[in-house]
Amino acid sequence: MAKIDHISPLAPTDGFPNLPVIDGVTFAATAAGVKYQGRTDVMLAQLCAGSVIAGTFTKSSTRSAAVLDCQAKIGSDPTGPAAILVNSGNSNAFTGKNGLDAVHKITQAVSEHLDIAENRVYTSSTGVIGEPLKWDRIIAKIDDLKAGQSAGGIADAAKAIMTTDTFAKGSARSIVIDGEQIKIAGIAKGSGMIAPDMATMLVYIFTDAKIDQDHFQTLVSDCTDSTFNCITVDSDTSTSDTLIAAATGRSNATKLEIDSEHSKTFRTALHEVMLELSHLVVKDGEGATKFVEVQVTNAQTNEDARAIASSIANSPLVKTAVAGEDPNWGRVVMAVGKSGAQADRDLLSIWFGDVLVAENGWAAPSYTEEAGAAHMKNDHIVIRVDIGLGTRNCTMWTCDLTHGYITINADYRS
Amino acid sequence: MAKIDHISPLAPTDGFPNLPVIDGVTFAATAAGVKYQGRTDVMLAQLCAGSVIAGTFTKSSTRSAAVLDCQAKIGSDPTGPAAILVNSGNSNAFTGKNGLDAVHKITQAVSEHLDIAENRVYTSSTGVIGEPLKWDRIIAKIDDLKAGQSAGGIADAAKAIMTTDTFAKGSARSIVIDGEQIKIAGIAKGSGMIAPDMATMLVYIFTDAKIDQDHFQTLVSDCTDSTFNCITVDSDTSTSDTLIAAATGRSNATKLEIDSEHSKTFRTALHEVMLELSHLVVKDGEGATKFVEVQVTNAQTNEDARAIASSIANSPLVKTAVAGEDPNWGRVVMAVGKSGAQADRDLLSIWFGDVLVAENGWAAPSYTEEAGAAHMKNDHIVIRVDIGLGTRNCTMWTCDLTHGYITINADYRS
Numbered sequence: 059m060a061k062i063d064h065i066s067p068l069a070p071t072d073g074f075p076n077l078p079v080i081d082g083v084t085f086a087a088t089a090a091g092v093k094y095q096g097r098t099d100v101m102l103a104q105l106c107a108g109s110v111i112a113g114t115f116t117k118s119s120t121r122s123a124a125v126l127d128c129q130a131k132i133g134s135d136p137t138g139p140a141a142i143l144v145n146s147g148n149s150n151a152f153t154g155k156n157g158l159d160a161v162h163k164i165t166q167a168v169s170e171h172l173d174i175a176e177n178r179v180y181t182s183s184t185g186v187i188g189e190p191l192k193w194d195r196i197i198a199k200i201d202d203l204k205a206g207q208s209a210g211g212i213a214d215a216a217k218a219i220m221t222t223d224t225f226a227k228g229s230a231r232s233i234v235i236d237g238e239q240i241k242i243a244g245i246a247k248g249s250g251m252i253a254p255d256m257a258t259m260l261v262y263i264f265t266d267a268k269i270d271q272d273h274f275q276t277l278v279s280d281c282t283d284s285t286f287n288c289i290t291v292d293s294d295t296s297t298s299d300t301l302i303a304a305a306t307g308r309s310n311a312t313k314l315e316i317d318s319e320h321s322k323t324f325r326t327a328l329h330e331v332m333l334e335l336s337h338l339v340v341k342d343g344e345g346a347t348k349f350v351e352v353q354v355t356n357a358q359t360n361e362d363a364r365a366i367a368s369s370i371a372n373s374p375l376v377k378t379a380v381a382g383e384d385p386n387w388g389r390v391v392m393a394v395g396k397s398g399a400q401a402d403r404d405l406l407s408i409w410f411g412d413v414l415v416a417e418n419g420w421a422a423p424s425y426t427e428e429a430g431a432a433h434m435k436n437d438h439i440v441i442r443v444d445i446g447l448g449t450r451n452c453t454m455w456t457c458d459l460t461h462g463y464i465t466i467n468a469d470y471r472s
Numbered sequence: 473m474a475k476i477d478h479i480s481p482l483a484p485t486d487g488f489p490n491l492p493v494i495d496g497v498t499f500a501a502t503a504a505g506v507k508y509q510g511r512t513d514v515m516l517a518q519l520c521a522g523s524v525i526a527g528t529f530t531k532s533s534t535r536s537a538a539v540l541d542c543q544a545k546i547g548s549d550p551t552g553p554a555a556i557l558v559n560s561g562n563s564n565a566f567t568g569k570n571g572l573d574a575v576h577k578i579t580q581a582v583s584e585h586l587d588i589a590e591n592r593v594y595t596s597s598t599g600v601i602g603e604p605l606k607w608d609r610i611i612a613k614i615d616d617l618k619a620g621q622s623a624g625g626i627a628d629a630a631k632a633i634m635t636t637d638t639f640a641k642g643s644a645r646s647i648v649i650d651g652e653q654i655k656i657a658g659i660a661k662g663s664g665m666i667a668p669d670m671a672t673m674l675v676y677i678f679t680d681a682k683i684d685q686d687h688f689q690t691l692v693s694d695c696t697d698s699t700f701n702c703i704t705v706d707s708d709t710s711t712s713d714t715l716i717a718a719a720t721g722r723s724n725a726t727k728l729e730i731d732s733e734h735s736k737t738f739r740t741a742l743h744e745v746m747l748e749l750s751h752l753v754v755k756d757g758e759g760a761t762k763f764v765e766v767q768v769t770n771a772q773t774n775e776d777a778r779a780i781a782s783s784i785a786n787s788p789l790v791k792t793a794v795a796g797e798d799p800n801w802g803r804v805v806m807a808v809g810k811s812g813a814q815a816d817r818d819l820l821s822i823w824f825g826d827v828l829v830a831e832n833g834w835a836a837p838s839y840t841e842e843a844g845a846a847h848m849k850n851d852h853i854v855i856r857v858d859i860g861l862g863t864r865n866c867t868m869w870t871c872d873l874t875h876g877y878i879t880i881n882a883d884y885r886s
Contacts, residue, residue: 187802
């Protein structure tokens, strides 16, 4: 993809957050020259014995070798230590039998060098599709990655997994249970080929919580539905999208039991981390200049609410209107109409921010173009559509469609 | 939308075709000032008594008042004469109760001035959504349109219905049955907010064939499925899309009976006209510089074949790659994967034109980047994907996604 020479205008102004150390996890990053020279492109996270691993993955029927391998390993015996190795520069997707061979070479080497069972070694690859992964370059760096492990290395790890990202993405929360702290820290990368139907892109979340694997998996899957599965940059779905979450169990807090109040508190914090990371991915969407929140309320079914939100959030005409700061509510009506969901033109109400734009099948009497245009000047645009047919809601997040997207994707091989 | 100051590079080099006169139809166009001054924006086609009318329309749940009115009138008693009035500049969509009022004002006025039953007066409107249609300006011109009727006026009609179109679109065929000629002539307009799920955009087809209404409707609906329902510019579906076909019965050829050889001959010619018009719409897609044919072969079901073709044809990453003349077959694999259809990565074969790009889950041994890149330099790009799971095929047509699309849609109110 394009060499990025600017930072997204929607990037956090205070840079990468100061993520807490999670007891039981260490990180290292290095420059292996997978594709480019002179940038870090491999990270290795090492997890203490007993860490439980949960994950959500792309549903693409052409998913990558690493995704297939990870899916097979989720839920494996957590007695021993574990590791996660990620490279950028090459996605190792659609590389035929060579793809799985490359994954095995890497997981085998990590297993041997770090004395970790191979079914506890997870890998991800992101970058160009269809070119053989130079696994030998990665293997040659494993000893360096082992020697460089550091409890505070998560920021370097976040940088090593970037592709067209213009900034590294991190988020953290902590909760206190009976006086004992549980910490959660996560990192993610974007930022094109992103659409809701999975744990989008690459996301790694670490916590010191004590929790059973199946319980952890349930929480991670639930939170994915309303976070990473509710964002879209361009409606295109990657072949490599992966979210892996690891819980080391090193917190002194009591074990999180299913349906307990403590579990709910933990879930809230986990959801906040995942939501923040998913928003950061949108804010670094290719060419993005606006962050767009699409709120659909009172649809007949959950599926309808999601279909309408998705139709609006993926509409090129809505997204170019946002880019042009044009309060073009007619295109929102169009997107509702094409969604295939139940909708009655004369029951729709549409807001831009707090401005009621349309109701009863037409422009609202109180609406002025000036008021609509004023909202569109913001960095954070809210498009709300009330369907008026039921009680089901869905919120999705996207960005605008700009010349920057075309430049990045028309001019370079991703 | 944007004022267009160039003609699509994909426009036919020989301009608007010399369409034949269809006995029983006359046309006139005028400048009513619906939105812009100094350009023709209303056309009226007058049809002789006995003309049968068929139509296919948008499936949008927010379809316009004119569409609802036309749908109610298709199949009405064909004994008397009929008329079709079309305006550009305003779509009269999402205009509340005023929308249907405006349609009735216009159809009533046409009915009175031309002495045609109101249920035989069809209207369409195209242009901005959500603004009241100035129907009085249209009504004020009906006498002029009546006086100006001309058998050779179809080219002026094709111009009057244009919005962001950069060229007028027409197509014709004729067949001979037992020594007697049947002629077909059609016009269409595009060129944004276009996705397959209907008779896309505005299309008017005229023939002098003798044919029953229900037989004619069946042929028109069948042909729509593999022509206008197989094109996409931007995956967005208009609220006003309309195809109306009229058969005057004035040909001396024998009546076309269902399942007859003559009917099949006529269907072939009708399909050719519709296919040519649908391709012209894509070639005038907003910002288009490449015409892209997506051929999906050997899918498991018809639905799968269509889902995969649609996923490729609507993928922003595929379309920007085409714009950049980048033989980026990885993005084609991605689009197959996200389609939701049955596909096996290791059975896919992909061609760009005649160049075999990928097979057996990886780049073909014979493939060279130079050969792929050479095909991408063409104006007419063919992307063929063989799924290898069944026998079902689908071909769709689209255009590339360029800076021109962003400029047109981000900078102006449509």
